[in-house]
Amino acid sequence: MDELRAWQAFDRVNPIGDYRMDLNFAMLFQKIAQWSGYCKELPSLKELLVIDPFPLTDEQRAIETAKADAARSQAYTQSLIATLKSRVKK
Structure with missing residues (x-):
């Protein structure tokens, strides 16, 4: 028992x-x-x-969305920088 x-x-x-x-x-x-x-x-x-x-409140969802947007923006910026550096003539 x-x-x-x-x-x-x-x-x-x-x-x-x-x-x-x-x-x-x-x-x-x-x-x-x-x-x-x-x-x-x-x-x-x-x-x-x-x-x-993992349910979130509206405030928590907004914070997570902002973090994801910032990460995507950072990744895009890094990709753009790498592309531009590769095209610069040495």
Whole structure:
């Protein structure tokens, strides 16, 4: 009985069920898409899941979006600098 109660308590904290199955199928789809060459850029697990596993408030989402935009801008700038340096005559 003690072990059953422990598993019941664990299931309340970390349920095993539909969400876990959705996550497994999303990871499986990612691997199949990668192996088959179906997608040039793999979708993120978050895009493949029906339920958002990490819900954010509007404020948190705005901060994350700003960080992602800044990172893309930085990567673009670095790429542009590298391209221009490669075209400069020595």
